Every structure is written in structure tokens, then in C-alpha cells.
Amino acid sequence: MPWCEQCDRRIETDELTADGVCPQCGTEPLEHRRSPWYFKFMLVASIIYLGYRAFQGVTWVVHHL
Ligand SMILES: [Zn+2]
Numbered sequence: 001m002p003w004c005e006q007c008d009r010r011i012e013t014d015e016l017t018a019d020g021v022c023p024q025c026g027t028e029p030l031e032h033r034r035s036p037w038y039f040k041f042m043l044v045a046s047i048i049y050l051g052y053r054a055f056q057g058v059t060w061v062v063h064h065l
Contacts, residue, residue: 004022004024004030005029005030007022
């Protein structure tokens, strides 16, 4: 799916102009969207969260033995 860096949005294939550029800004869109920073952030955040929950679970078990 083409992605316009300039407009920061996804462009439907049928939205592209005859030249294959973004209909809004005229920039040639990227073939694929770069991995957005927030995706990486969410990944790291969920790993930290799950690690924290696992730590909580372990301490709960230890305290209830
Ligand atoms: Zn654009």
C-alpha cells in the first residue's frame, strides 16, 4: 500500500494520480510505510508491561506459598 511521507497518510491505489503521485501534495509515495516509531514504542512498552506483570505474578506466588 503506497504511503505518503509528506501527508503522513496511506494512499489508496486508486487515489494516486496518473503520474503515480499523491493527489494532495504531488509527492511520490513510498511503496511501504516505514515502521512507525510508535509501533516500536508500543512493542517495548508492552514487553516492559508484561515483564512487570510477570514479576508481580511471581512475587504474588512467592508471598502466598
Ligand atoms: Zn501527500
